[in-house]
Amino acid sequence: MPKASESPPLIDLPTPPTDRIEKRERRRGARLIAGVDEAGRGPLAGPVVVAAVVFEGRVPKGLDDSKRLSAADRERLHDVILERASVSVVVASRARIDRMNILRASLWGMTRAVLGLPQTPDFVLVDGNMLPPGLPCPAEAVVGGDGLSVSIAAASIVAKVTRDRLMQAVGRAYPDYGFDSHKGYSTAAHFAALREHGPCIHHRQSFAPVRERQSQLTLALDPGE
Numbered sequence: 001m002p003k004a005s006e007s008p009p010l011i012d013l014p015t016p017p018t019d020r021i022e023k024r025e026r027r028r029g030a031r032l033i034a035g036v037d038e039a040g041r042g043p044l045a046g047p048v049v050v051a052a053v054v055f056e057g058r059v060p061k062g063l064d065d066s067k068r069l070s071a072a073d074r075e076r077l078h079d080v081i082l083e084r085a086s087v088s089v090v091v092a093s094r095a096r097i098d099r100m101n102i103l104r105a106s107l108w109g110m111t112r113a114v115l116g117l118p119q120t121p122d123f124v125l126v127d128g129n130m131l132p133p134g135l136p137c138p139a140e141a142v143v144g145g146d147g148l149s150v151s152i153a154a155a156s157i158v159a160k161v162t163r164d165r166l167m168q169a170v171g172r173a174y175p176d177y178g179f180d181s182h183k184g185y186s187t188a189a190h191f192a193a194l195r196e197h198g199p200c201i202h203h204r205q206s207f208a209p210v211r212e213r214q215s216q217l218t219l220a221l222d223p224g225e
Contacts, residue, residue: 016064017153021125021142022055030122032056034114035151037127038106039066039159043184044194044210045177045203046167047091048102050109051158052117052124053151054086063153065146066160078161081154088116089162098206107132127152174200 022033032054040048060080062073069077081087090112092105100108110132114124124139126132131141145152164183171180177193177200184190184202186209194209198217203210 014065014068014147016062017146017148017150019059019150021140021149022151025123032119032121032123033151034117034121034124035127035145035149035153035155036110036113036124037146037152037155037159038109039156039163040184041102041106042186043204044186044190044207045094045179045184045200046170047093047163048097048106048109049159049163049166050090050092050106050113051155051162052088052110052113052121053081053154053158054117054119054121055084055151055154056086057084059150060084060154063150063157065153066156068147069157071164074157074161074164077154077157081158085154086118087158088113089158090116091162091166094202094204097204101206102204103130111135125149125152127156170202174202 025033034052034054036050036052038048038050040046060077062077066074090109092109097105107130110126111134114121114135120136122137124135124137125145126139126141127145129141129143131139142148142152146156147153167183168180171178176197178189179202182190191209194213199205199210199214205211205214
């Protein structure tokens with residue numbers, strides 16, 4: 001047991017994102033700076049959603065990487081972002097993911113989200129280590145950008161809330177899978193439902209766990225076996 005005089009151990013808490021990168025680009029002449037992020041690259045089911053956000057005025061307080069926020073805070077900030085920023089959202093469907101693969105579908109969505117903004121930005125900040133092809137302006141990939149840039153953090157919140165709402169609707173249509181709780185991610189409950197019920201139309205056939213379960217069902221139904 002530590003002595004009374006000993007200081008408690010320091011906890012390295014993550015720092016919230018700032019507008020440091022945005023200010024740097026404004027000093028270089030950019031006026032409209034878009035942050036871009038996606039939600040839903042990892043799940044076994046559902047779409048990947050991409051958002052592009054441009055702040056021209058006051059940035060809301062409390063922005064952070066969507067994964068570090070509670071669902072209630074994400075919902076609140078989502079509505080504030082829509083009020084204060086230009087926002088473009090693109091949904092890359094499950095079918096597109098299976099056709100293109102998840103990386104290409106995500107990059108496709110990023111380009112389309114930027115092109116869908118009301119005005120072409122002067123500079124784009126993209127979360128991750130890759131830039132999508134076909135952007136209409138200079139851009140920078142920022143690893144861990146949703147925790148560094150307020151614009152990317154805002155995009156992460158919009159993408160996450162949009163996708164969560166879509167998956168809640170999917171959950172109402174397919175209640176046996178629990179999509180409204182796990183949102184298509186690889187949880188124990190989701191794997192159990194996949195084993196019991198097999199894949200549904202919203203499952204990504206190009207993802208190994210889904211493909212393998214579908215193969216098992218196909219073999220079980222094959223009268224030649």
